[in-house]
Every structure is written in C-alpha cells, then in structure tokens.
Amino acid sequence: MQNKKNLLTIHNIFAQSNLSENEVDFITLPYVEIFQNEKTAFYINEKNSLLTFDLLWKNIVSNKNVSLAFFDQDSNNKNSEFVTNKKEVLKKMGIFNILEVINEDDENIPLFEIWENILALPTAEKLEKEANQLFKDFDFTLKNVLFNIINKYSKDIIDLNQENIREANLILSKISNNDIGYNPNLFSESIKTLNELSLDYKNDLLDILIELFNAVRENHNKILESYELSNIVRQKRLIENSKKRLFYMNEIKNGSINKLQNSIKIRDFYFEIDFYKKLLRKTKKKSLNLLNYLLKVISRDIKTLKWKLSIVNRESSKFLEIYKDISIKKRVYALLKRNKSKLYYLKAEKIWKLNNYLNTEIKIFINETYRTKKEDTSLNKINKLSKLIYYEFNFNIDKYILESKDFKNKIENEIKEIQSKINKLEKLNFEKILNTQSYWKIDEFERRIKMSEAELQWFKLNEKKLFNSIIKNKEIRIKRLSASFQAVFDELELFKERFTWIKNNYPSIFKENIEMLNNLNHFYDYFYKFKKMISFLSALSDFTTSKAPANKKIIEIYKNILNFSDFVENLSISNANYLIPYCDLKLVDRAKIKLMKFILSKTKLLFVKDSNFITSDIRLEFLRVLFKISEKYNLNFVFVTSHSGLIKANFDRVHFFGNYSLLEGGLVSEVFENPIHPIIYEILVNKKYSLLDVRDTKEYVYDDLFYVDDDNHYVFASLDEFQKWISKRENRNLSNYIAKNPQFNSTMETTVEIEGNEMVNIFYNQEFIITQNNKKSKKVQKNEDLELYNELLSSSEQNAENKKEFTFDENNEQFF
Known part of the structure; x- marks a missing residue:
C-alpha cells in the first residue's frame, strides 16, 4: 500500500434523531479520514433504524458543529493546500445513488442533460486562457477557419433537412386527404413511416453536429500547436525582444556596461x-x-x-x-x-x-x-x-x-x-563612456522595430482585407443554414395542425394510433430542445461574418463546444445512444453518462450509495465502470454499502458503522483478518447483524480512536472497552492456535525441581500466556475462507412502491 495522503477529514458529528414523538436517540461520528487514490467503502447496513447515510450527509451539510478539512493537490501532486470553508469543501464533493442506473421511469434524453451540465460548468483556467489568447491574436483567422468548418458541415445539414422535408411533405399530403375516414390504414401506415423518418433524421443530424464540433476542437488544438510558429506571434515576439534590447542599449549609452551589469x-x-x-x-x-x-x-x-x-x-x-x-x-x-x-x-x-x-x-x-x-x-x-x-x-x-x-x-x-x-x-559610481557608434546602433535598432511593427500591421491588414472580400458570400451561406432549420420548424407546425384536425374529426382513428403519435410528440420535444444547441451554432455562424471582435458570449459558446466535444470523445459510446431515454439504455452506458457529469464538474470526492433493490450482477457491472472512470480521471470515491463480502473482495479501506456510531475501520486486509469491536466481529465471523437497540457501549458518552497494531486499523471505544476487546482477541487467537495444533492441547505447566524430585507449578496453575504481537498485516486473499463469509444476512422480500428488494448474501465475496 502506498503512503497515505489525506483527502478529507470529517470531525464531530453528534446529532439527535427522533425515533417517535416521545423518543429520541443520538448518532455519533467523532472523526473519520478518507485518503486519496484508495477504493474506500462505508459499511452502513440498510436495516439500521437510526444511523443512515442520509442522516450522516444531512449533518455533514447542515450541522454547524461539524468540521470539514479537504486536502487539495497542487501541481506537484502534494498535499500543499487544504480547504476548511465548508461551502468550498462541499463544492468539491458529490453524491450518486446507484438506483439511478436502474430507474425505469427516467425518460430524460442524455444529450440534453449533458448539454445542460456543460453550460453549468465553471470554465477550466487552462481552456479560458487558451480561448482568450486565440481570439485576441487570431481574430480574423479564427473567423475564416470557423466559417470554413461551419460551411462544410452546413451543406450536409441543409441537404439532410431538404431531403427529410420532401419526404415529410409526401406523407403530409397523404394524411391531408379527406378520405382518411374511409381508409384508416392509410393514416396508420403514414404515421409509421413518419416515425421511422424522424428517428433517422435525429440520428443523422446529431452525427453531423458532433462531427462539426469535433472539427472545431481539432482546429483549436492545431492552432495551439502552431501558435509560436505563426507569423503574427513571431512578429510580436520579435518586437518585444527588440524593445528589451533597445532598453539595455539606451542604458549603456547613458552610462556604461558596468553600470548596466550593476543594475541587473x-x-x-x-x-x-x-x-x-x-x-x-x-x-x-x-x-x-x-x-x-x-x-x-x-x-x-x-x-x-x-x-x-x-x-x-x-x-x-x-x-x-x-x-x-x-x-x-x-x-x-x-x-x-x-x-x-x-x-x-x-x-x-x-x-x-x-x-x-x-x-x-x-x-x-x-x-x-x-x-x-x-x-x-x-x-x-x-x-x-x-x-x-x-x-x-x-x-x-x-x-x-x-x-x-x-x-x-x-x-x-x-x-x-x-x-x-x-x-x-547602489553606492558604486560608474564613469560614463562616450561611444558615437552606440548612437548609430540605437538609431538603426529603432528603425528595425518600427519596420517590424509595420510588418505586423500589414499581416493584420491583409487578413482583414481577405475577410472583408468574401464577407457578402459568407453571409448568404450562413443565412441558408438558418433558413433551412426554419423550414424544418415550419414543417413541424403543419404536422401539429393536421394531427389536431384529425383528433377532432376522427377521434377513433387517432386513438388507435396513439402510441405512434406519442413517439412523434417525443420527436417534437426533442427538436425544440435541440433548438438551443442550434441557436449556439447560429450565433457562432453569425460571428464568422461579423466585423466586431469576439465578445464574452461568443467565447463562452466556443468553450462549450470544445467541452462537449471532449465529453463525447472521452465517453466512447455510440452517438445514437445520446438520443435514447435513460430507461432504454444499457446499464454500462447509463452508468458512464451519469458518472461523467461528476468528471465534468471537477468533483474531487464522490459518495456512491448502494441499494438492496439491485442484483449482484448489476452492482458488479456498475463498480467495474466506476473503477475504470476513477482510475482514468483520478476520481476519488466512497462506496456506501451493506455488503461486507463485496467490500472484502474489491476495496482497499473500510469504515464500519453500527446503528449509533462509527465503530471500526482501516485497511480491508487488517480489519477482516482481525475484527476487534464485538459488532464487527459478529458481522464478519458470526455472520449476524444485530441492531443492538439497547446500548451496551459508552460511545454515546465518550469514545476515542485507538489503533490496533498499527495506524491502518482503528477502533472507536472507551479505553476500558478497548482493553477488554483486545484481551478477548488474544484469548480467541490462543484458542484458535491450540485448536489447530493438537500437540499443545494438553495442560501446559511451567515447573521447577525441588527437594525430593517433587515437581510443582511455580505459578500455582494460574499463569497466563502472552502471545506474540505481529504488526505485519496479512493480506486477505479473495478466494480463501469463502465459507466464513457465506450467509451473513438474508434479507426478506419487501415491496415498496411495487419494487422488489432482492435477496442477497451480504458476506458473499463479489469481485471481478
């Protein structure tokens, strides 16, 4: 295990929870640490009546007595900075409920959710600097390049729109005949064809748009790569360096080279x-x-x-x-x-x-x-x-x-x-040395600087002339793109009017085709939401024909397009899946899209809530995606679950909670090998979980952290409890050792020889044995002692809002 690096500390949760009108109790979490780059799990049993993750999170957010400290990495990947302002810390954290990946009622379209998330993103400092730099130094060049990209793909968009409008007009003419009442099959066939047409159109249009956005991103990267080699930038650098040299030449002229060296x-x-x-x-x-x-x-x-x-x-x-x-x-x-x-x-x-x-x-x-x-x-x-x-x-x-x-x-x-x-x-004096040659060199250098500045202006003027020479042609082409989309909107309005007429005049026919008509309604909703993305493209298109420099709105649109393109590339799923409602997507794609929004928002620590309403296969499939995203994007997470077997097989560190308090935690290998707290021992060894509603420990009053063997295994308890539990552990270890080694099963006596060769026990048979305390942790193998972890809890079938809670084996090791 690599050296531990703090990520988050949570300190001093003590909160009241109302069990009923007349009965209250308290939960307590004195202190817990979460470390960077570790697969961390919170064990919180879903059967708990008092301490739940929701209650913990509520106190983390709103309890004024709770202290948070977040350790932020600097550029050297060290814990050089830390944040203690709770509002700022909470901005770095997020929560995700695993039930979101199996929500069959979620009909949201991923594309629009992703777009809204991107619009809400704070701009990364690096991208902000790059975009501002390019628009400042390459105003006309960028306009020309962006126009060429938009013009290239707008031809494809216009052709696609015209082709689909033509097909739609043919269908509209069929259902506009007044003989629908005599031939209801005509209406059904037309609606079916229209559905297929709309589906193909959505997919084709998104493909073109993503290609366009990708082309903008690729062009952005190319300009950055060749930035220092461009004529304008090289000329600017030459002028800046020449002015610095001129400054020092003047300093030498007005004094001497020794004085200049002294000044430096x-x-x-x-x-x-x-x-x-x-x-x-x-x-x-x-x-x-x-x-x-x-x-x-x-x-x-x-x-x-x-x-x-x-x-x-x-x-x-x-x-x-x-x-x-x-x-x-x-x-x-x-x-x-x-x-x-x-x-x-x-x-x-x-x-x-x-x-x-x-x-x-x-x-x-x-x-x-x-x-x-x-x-x-x-x-x-x-x-x-x-x-x-x-x-x-x-x-x-x-x-x-x-x-x-x-x-x-x-x-x-x-x-x-x-x-x-x-x-x-500063007290040194230097003699001024007259040098007529230096005056001549300075004059020559000043002329060279003026010449370079003139060349820079010439470059910019040429770009401006080139831009102005084709601006009229550009405006015509851009207007064609806007007109093409407007024609699609007009066509949709005609269909809506016709469907309304059919609904009023032929209600039975309309009702028979209601499912396909609902699909068309989804298409309307899709297209009007898509209008927002098109408006961004239209604004960028208008900018390419404008003589004015880029304003904040244009630069923001440009950055959003770059972010969207990056998101699509990193997600690596089929474009068509962005248009499928979440409820119809495969689990892997759902999980990818849902989790990637936390990468977009720069979340540093994600709490993931498990649920017993999902199967083991779904849980493992989700964890596979979570682990890959975590590794690729350095996303730290805490998985909150009641499956100890899952924790043992897949996680590095665990924190066990009871019904009232944090109880025990540390490296999985050490805690599972050697549980100390009676409740944790009961869970991991006796294969039971009792809520222990009657308190028999003192954590309510005073508890403290005690390390077991090393700082990778801790227990929260009072001192006398800790000593008692450690003593029990030693006794258990001795009993287990004797049971496994029959040769030590006989009575062991320590004796001395006295007169008469009589042998007696010098401790009067009241000795105790101190066992060796080996501080080296033992790795728990994923495939050993599986029978020890079978049948810990068998949850009963429950019905909650027509949902079935899956029967599960909490202690069964589930890994991949």
Whole structure:
C-alpha cells in the first residue's frame, strides 16, 4: 500500500434523531479520514433504524458543529493546500445513488442533460486562457477557419433537412386527404413511416453536429500547436525582444556596461527579497488558516460535549468523564489562542505534529482513572477536578514557538543580508563612456522595430482585407443554414395542425394510433430542445461574418463546444445512444453518462450509495465502470454499502458503522483478518447483524480512536472497552492456535525441581500466556475462507412502491 495522503477529514458529528414523538436517540461520528487514490467503502447496513447515510450527509451539510478539512493537490501532486470553508469543501464533493442506473421511469434524453451540465460548468483556467489568447491574436483567422468548418458541415445539414422535408411533405399530403375516414390504414401506415423518418433524421443530424464540433476542437488544438510558429506571434515576439534590447542599449549609452551589469544585479537581489517576503506571507497565511481550523474544531468539540453534559445524569460517572474532556479542551483552546501569533511561521506539518501531541495529552488525561471519595458531591468532584487540571496540566509547546520564531528570524536575516548587498551596489559610481557608434546602433535598432511593427500591421491588414472580400458570400451561406432549420420548424407546425384536425374529426382513428403519435410528440420535444444547441451554432455562424471582435458570449459558446466535444470523445459510446431515454439504455452506458457529469464538474470526492433493490450482477457491472472512470480521471470515491463480502473482495479501506456510531475501520486486509469491536466481529465471523437497540457501549458518552497494531486499523471505544476487546482477541487467537495444533492441547505447566524430585507449578496453575504481537498485516486473499463469509444476512422480500428488494448474501465475496 502506498503512503497515505489525506483527502478529507470529517470531525464531530453528534446529532439527535427522533425515533417517535416521545423518543429520541443520538448518532455519533467523532472523526473519520478518507485518503486519496484508495477504493474506500462505508459499511452502513440498510436495516439500521437510526444511523443512515442520509442522516450522516444531512449533518455533514447542515450541522454547524461539524468540521470539514479537504486536502487539495497542487501541481506537484502534494498535499500543499487544504480547504476548511465548508461551502468550498462541499463544492468539491458529490453524491450518486446507484438506483439511478436502474430507474425505469427516467425518460430524460442524455444529450440534453449533458448539454445542460456543460453550460453549468465553471470554465477550466487552462481552456479560458487558451480561448482568450486565440481570439485576441487570431481574430480574423479564427473567423475564416470557423466559417470554413461551419460551411462544410452546413451543406450536409441543409441537404439532410431538404431531403427529410420532401419526404415529410409526401406523407403530409397523404394524411391531408379527406378520405382518411374511409381508409384508416392509410393514416396508420403514414404515421409509421413518419416515425421511422424522424428517428433517422435525429440520428443523422446529431452525427453531423458532433462531427462539426469535433472539427472545431481539432482546429483549436492545431492552432495551439502552431501558435509560436505563426507569423503574427513571431512578429510580436520579435518586437518585444527588440524593445528589451533597445532598453539595455539606451542604458549603456547613458552610462556604461558596468553600470548596466550593476543594475541587473540589484534587480535580481530585489527579486530574491520579493521571494522571501512572499514565502513569509504564504507561510503565515497557511499557518493561520490551519490554526484557525484547529481552534474551530476544539470550540465545536466543546459545544458538542456541553450538549452531552446536559443529557446525562449529573450524579453519574459519565458526567464527570464529559466534564474532564470539556475542561482539558478548554485548556488547550486557551493555550493555542494565546500563542497563535507566536506560531504564525510554523510549517503546516509541524502544526499537525503539535496538534497530535496535544490530542495525545488529552487522551492520556481523559482515560486516566480519577478517584473520588464516596461522600463527595458532584460539585466537590468538579471543583477538585478543576484544581487538578489548573495546577497539573501545563502543556509545553515552547519548542514549536521557538521553531516558528527561528524560521521567521532566518528569513528576515536573509532579507537584511541581501538588502545590505543592494546598498553597497547602489553606492558604486560608474564613469560614463562616450561611444558615437552606440548612437548609430540605437538609431538603426529603432528603425528595425518600427519596420517590424509595420510588418505586423500589414499581416493584420491583409487578413482583414481577405475577410472583408468574401464577407457578402459568407453571409448568404450562413443565412441558408438558418433558413433551412426554419423550414424544418415550419414543417413541424403543419404536422401539429393536421394531427389536431384529425383528433377532432376522427377521434377513433387517432386513438388507435396513439402510441405512434406519442413517439412523434417525443420527436417534437426533442427538436425544440435541440433548438438551443442550434441557436449556439447560429450565433457562432453569425460571428464568422461579423466585423466586431469576439465578445464574452461568443467565447463562452466556443468553450462549450470544445467541452462537449471532449465529453463525447472521452465517453466512447455510440452517438445514437445520446438520443435514447435513460430507461432504454444499457446499464454500462447509463452508468458512464451519469458518472461523467461528476468528471465534468471537477468533483474531487464522490459518495456512491448502494441499494438492496439491485442484483449482484448489476452492482458488479456498475463498480467495474466506476473503477475504470476513477482510475482514468483520478476520481476519488466512497462506496456506501451493506455488503461486507463485496467490500472484502474489491476495496482497499473500510469504515464500519453500527446503528449509533462509527465503530471500526482501516485497511480491508487488517480489519477482516482481525475484527476487534464485538459488532464487527459478529458481522464478519458470526455472520449476524444485530441492531443492538439497547446500548451496551459508552460511545454515546465518550469514545476515542485507538489503533490496533498499527495506524491502518482503528477502533472507536472507551479505553476500558478497548482493553477488554483486545484481551478477548488474544484469548480467541490462543484458542484458535491450540485448536489447530493438537500437540499443545494438553495442560501446559511451567515447573521447577525441588527437594525430593517433587515437581510443582511455580505459578500455582494460574499463569497466563502472552502471545506474540505481529504488526505485519496479512493480506486477505479473495478466494480463501469463502465459507466464513457465506450467509451473513438474508434479507426478506419487501415491496415498496411495487419494487422488489432482492435477496442477497451480504458476506458473499463479489469481485471481478
């Protein structure tokens, strides 16, 4: 497993859930981490009555006490930046319900959904820069090239429109005769022919349009490739470089070459100073952002703990445990708040290290047994505890403060040293040397620059003349394209009028053909929606004949066309499938199209909700598509499911949730090999899942993260529970070892020899065995111990809105 890189942390979910009018309960998720480039699963059983993913997500979005931190990769693929603003974090996340790929009622047309998604996309910075650059430097060239592309494919579109209008007119003339009542089969045959014609027309028109958009994209890429070699750009570069040389020639003329060299040294030193100042500002900004986040996390923790404190019995031991937590966290909050300005220049990784140190100290104190007298009242206990914290707990963070100070001083000293060098250079005097030859060279160079500028203007003027010379011809051709589409719209209106007349005069005949007429209605809807895409093409066509430069609207249309072409190329499905309603598409194509919208919107983390209403085959087919898209586009995801066998066979990391809380998680290989929490052990080994509606654990009051063997396996529990469960694990491991090794099945005794050769047990038969703790994780093979994972849950058949929930085996390994 590669080194873990944080992607998202979710902190401090504690939420009330109303079971009924008079009964409430709580869910809790103290902390969970999601890592980059791992196949991650949340196990949340669909039988849960309280903790569901929908409730978790609702709290992630709307619970003000929940803290989110998203780690964004920089260009070097490192965790150099992180986002803590919840609104910004949520923009990077998305949710997809797997039921969408089997929704038989979804009659939306993929083409129009894709187009709307593209229009709503924020423009990528790279594409924005490219488009603006091309329209600025190649205004007339781009107009001519775009016109040639549109003109080429508009001929095909016009021919297609004319041919289909001609065919449609023949059909219209047949059904316009007044003898329909005597020959109803004529109407049925005509409608059937019209349906076939409309289907072919839709597919042919989309093929041409996609080819046109692809040609625009290919031309865009070609212009970019040859950008630096174009006459205009080369001439611009020549002028820019010549002006720089002229500047330095003038500097030498007015002083000397030594003075110029000195000026360049001073300039470079100022660049260095600017670099160091930016480094200080960047370090401070990053550290301040992180420190504010940590303070906010602690503050929200305290709010949640106070809520818990108000719920539990004041005389119970739980009350004191929560009060301990609040008190020590207040102490840490005050410490960070007081020293925040002294930590401004501490690097982010050191701040995380400081945070881990403080959390460790908190954990040690929280889990330490605090003894009180029986006769002490709760108030006396609290007072004693407060004094203990005040006098005994003084966290020492001096080394971190010193490190921050040293870093700042080091940078400031570097700046002072460079500034000292600049001061010395600025005091130097240089003798001006007269050189009549330099005056002549400068004059000659100025003339060359003016000549280059004149050549640039000549290039642009020629392009403009060429554009203006054929503009009239262009306008005529573009008008033909617009007129051709208008003729199609007019033809559709004639058919609608005729169908209305037949419906009113021959209702029985109309009713007999209602299914085919409904198909034609779909075609009308399709074409009027398609009108939006055609309007974009028309606007771009008009721009190619306009003398005005490109405005924001034209550049936006151009970028949308490029995005659409990229989408179609990456999706790799048949063009005809874009026109088929989702409900009639194959599952693979549905999944591809539905998931690709998250790639378009630059989603960084996708939560995918599984459902028991789908079969194992569909689930695996969907996962195959999800994994491929994830790998190709670097899309991180979390799959939320209640199928432990599926998780074991296909995922890298898992987080198990019970009905109330996050329970256990880590690498799949370690958790499945060695479950610690009783509920997880029950799921994975005993092949049962109990909701455990009666709480028998303390996660409601206080829970903490404890690592098992290494940091790739954790359990959420109180300390005493964790110790108890670990002890049970050791006993189980010993029992299993003895069972597999009969030679150790006899009573084992450790003895010493005493007088009379009498052998006795030196531990009086009360010894215990410490087993070896091997920290190396064991990979769980996909094909081993399958019988261990059979028949975990057998869900009953249910009917919900006429949908059947499939019977499934949660623990059966399903992989591909």
